Amino acid sequence: MSPTAIITGITGQDGSYLTELLVSKGYVVHGIVRQTGVLTPPRLAHLIREPEIYGSQLFLHYADLNDAMAIRRIVHQVAPDEFYHLAGQSHVGLSFEIPESTCELTAMGTLRILEILRELENPPRMLHASSREIFGTPPYIPQTENTPFDPSTPYGCAKSFATQLVKTYRDAQGLFCCNAICYNHESPRRGENFVTRKITIAAARIAAGLQEKVGLGDLAAARDWGFAGDYVEAMWRMLQQETPSDFVLATGESHSVTDWLDIAFSRAGLRWEDHVETDNSMFRSTDPCMLLGNPQKAESELDWKRTVGFEELVDLMFDADQERVCQELEKTS
Numbered sequence: 001m002s003p004t005a006i007i008t009g010i011t012g013q014d015g016s017y018l019t020e021l022l023v024s025k026g027y028v029v030h031g032i033v034r035q036t037g038v039l040t041p042p043r044l045a046h047l048i049r050e051p052e053i054y055g056s057q058l059f060l061h062y063a064d065l066n067d068a069m070a071i072r073r074i075v076h077q078v079a080p081d082e083f084y085h086l087a088g089q090s091h092v093g094l095s096f097e098i099p100e101s102t103c104e105l106t107a108m109g110t111l112r113i114l115e116i117l118r119e120l121e122n123p124p125r126m127l128h129a130s131s132r133e134i135f136g137t138p139p140y141i142p143q144t145e146n147t148p149f150d151p152s153t154p155y156g157c158a159k160s161f162a163t164q165l166v167k168t169y170r171d172a173q174g175l176f177c178c179n180a181i182c183y184n185h186e187s188p189r190r191g192e193n194f195v196t197r198k199i200t201i202a203a204a205r206i207a208a209g210l211q212e213k214v215g216l217g218d219l220a221a222a223r224d225w226g227f228a229g230d231y232v233e234a235m236w237r238m239l240q241q242e243t244p245s246d247f248v249l250a251t252g253e254s255h256s257v258t259d260w261l262d263i264a265f266s267r268a269g270l271r272w273e274d275h276v277e278t279d280n281s282m283f284r285s286t287d288p289c290m291l292l293g294n295p296q297k298a299e300s301e302l303d304w305k306r307t308v309g310f311e312e313l314v315d316l317m318f319d320a321d322q323e324r325v326c327q328e329l330e331k332t333s
């Protein structure tokens, strides 16, 4: 029989890559989708269009993360082997604007899922997509699975709560549940309000003559940026281990916003200095520095290695945005 998985957050960047991975491995995938009125979630459209996949290997169910009754019903119907909990409000900057709903979704949503799974006679293996935001501004680099939590944003506080709960349900309740402590991971499917996509879209549009300038905040800000497709592979490997454990998923390399600008704009044949303006609203009151993850445990225990390097990542995101811009132009001409 095919293994069965439930994914929360299936319409997001990671959810869509994970769905592709699981479908390619023969899983039946059930996605939990928030009711937004969008009939065909854009990141899943290519799978929904496939009659051999949608309705036979991929199913969507509507439920909000605060609707325990609906989630419980889906879990009972599907009886999954694996449960990937990826949903949540994941924009750090935005979590200062909407702290209550961020905590409700990210923290309490995880608690509800753990409680629902705990009640089952045969609980599925569960993966929680945690975040390096739990470390705040960490005391040392690189960070590991043992770095203490010290979050400095509402999103980080909510993720710390959820991450600790996962450990607690593993240790105290015996659930097979794990935290993937993910550093930033990007792709052509990244939301457009993240700095990486904002830069690659701007470079593509400026090169096509559709805009002149882009407003950005702190150009010196640095992150450990990897490719989302690589991170979902590690998530899957985590649930295939004999014992549940937490893993840092990172590249071990730090790059600045300026590095993104250099690569994306030079691929577009432009100088970013001619097009970037300062947007003061994009500066954060607290922004963690020293964010660098150590992927050693994942590399040795999961036999996982990223396949896309930094420059290649910027290039592939720019190329995808350039293609989209060309298609838009063709449609309007």
Ligand code: GDP
Residues within 6 Å of the ligand: 091, 092, 093, 184, 193, 194, 195, 196, 198, 215, 216, 217, 218, 219, 221, 222, 223, 257, 282, 283, 284, 287
């Ligand atoms: P985050 O690491 O999850 O907060 O991912 P973001 O892509 O939102 O931000 C990464 C870094 O880029 C942060 O340090 C931001 O302060 C910095 N940054 C600089 N300009 C911008 C901008 O215009 N938009 C965003 N989202 N971040 C920016």
